Amino acid sequence: MSIEVSDLCFSYGENRVLDQVNFTAQDNQLLSILGPNGVGKTTLFRCILGLLNGYKGQILLNGINIKGLGIEEMAKLIAYIPQFHYPSFNFSVFDMVLMGTSVQISAISSPGIKQKKLVDAALKRLGIYHLKNRGYTKISGGERQLVLLARALVQEAKILVMDEPTSNLDFGNQVRVLTEIKSLAKEGYTVIQSTHNPDQTFLFSDRVMAMKDGKVLAWGTPGEIFTADLIYDLYGVEVEMESLYHDQARVCIPKSIVEKDYTYRCCS
């Protein structure tokens, strides 16, 4: 499975949101898209998922142009994991995940034994089987994010698109969700996520795309592109970047906070 985006441009009226976006993601890759709010990440996702059509450029899934694909064909190739939310109606975790199988059945039927087994397997894989009869709105944010992930797994599409899967989660749940995503990528899924956390992006991603003002600012492996300058260009914040564990991790510390404090302590 692969996704290949070339020369993608999108405008809302006069306002150009995406400008010449190019990237590819292959099997076994977790691609993180990093960039400030309002940079066009959501628009990019909506284009990739076939929800927006008025773009210029080309989006290929497995070498097939998505403009020629129907809704069902798309759903078999690419699944979307939104940020956890409160749906209008509360469903059980099991029913919620079962919805992901809709593309496998005809419009006028309901999921059968085969689909229900898929759901059980996905819930067990993500360690949330014990929640299956609980209400989706009654579980924690991290658990809800895992439920949405399970829903995408039973869809049996090999490309997963995740919109800030770890925002609004506590630290423990962020690590848990990212670990699951990482292991999915290792199993052969192609995962694309948008994110706001540079440290975690470095730690978990195989490829990183940094976006600003609708343009790709940098693209490559985390080791290649992660510098203090990049973070400054993206967010306008000066950081000290420290390498840990023989460069397996890099952490960013905002300079202004630490140094101001430092000066303060020196003078007093």
Place this chain on the structure above:
Amino acid sequence: MERSKGNTLIVIGLGLLLMITIIISFRLGRYPIPTKEVLGISLSKIYPIEQFWTDRVEMVLINIRLPRIILACLVGCCLSAAGAGYQGVFQNPMAAPDILGASAGAAFGAALAILNYGSSFMIAISAFFFSLLTVSLVYLISKKVKGKSILGLILSGIIVSSLFSAATSYIKLVADPTDQLPAITYWLMGSLAGAKIGDIKFVIIPMTIGLVPLLLLRWRMNVLTMGDDEARTMGVNANQVRFIVIICATLTTAASVSVSGMIGWVGLVIPHLARKLVGNNYNHLMPASILFGAIFLLLVDNVSRNLLTTEIPLGILTAFIGAPFFIYLITREGRSIEY
């Protein structure tokens, strides 16, 4: 799995309850008929039994009570199925034929047809056309309202409904006070008093055409409650499903309104009751709403024809029962109906 089996049992239970309610309803009336005779007459239609009842009893049962009971069940299940359908495809627990203006539109259409001395066929067509028009208007306006979608839907429903109510009032003003006005007024209050076998023949086809897709598409409606984008990425064509459901729900509403007049509250209250019983999964919710709606309207109709010597119009009763019940519902468990 356990949960789903439990819900199946509840649906079967509702089916049995409906049977019992139907049998009891046959007994009730100014001319009481014992259960034994009710069962005897019913069975004699499929299996030859020696007649132990009078012809008069059979006449009352077959020509007066039977059509009325069937019609009450049909109207009840159609209105609540329509309500459940609207709620699903508008992703909105407050959607119902009354709130979306479907009833107000149908009322206007019917009044307009009565004013022009339309046949009962014309009344139904006109009711359908105008209820579809109002639902589309309400939907389009609510899309333009900024902010909360639930608020937008209710507000545009109120606006469009009151517009059509005003138009209906105007029709009443210009209608002939000797024959048209009483017909319109009585019709607006909702009643099954004049139910005939002919009425059933007339509405059974549009009702079936509306109900069958609502039942068949019930799993798709679950997916639609997640929102259009999510439904699409799960391979469900949200616009297509919504379009079919709206057409079918409006068809069943209009067919009901054309024989029974305005009967409010059923489409809002019954699906909510059903949600409390079997949860939000439309696989069980839709059948449960349909059965529950039939039971409810049958019970209310029994009250309507037996409580006082004169009939109480159904629409008045459903409002008297529905409104306080709904207040109880939203105040008691405000948190579990997450708006």
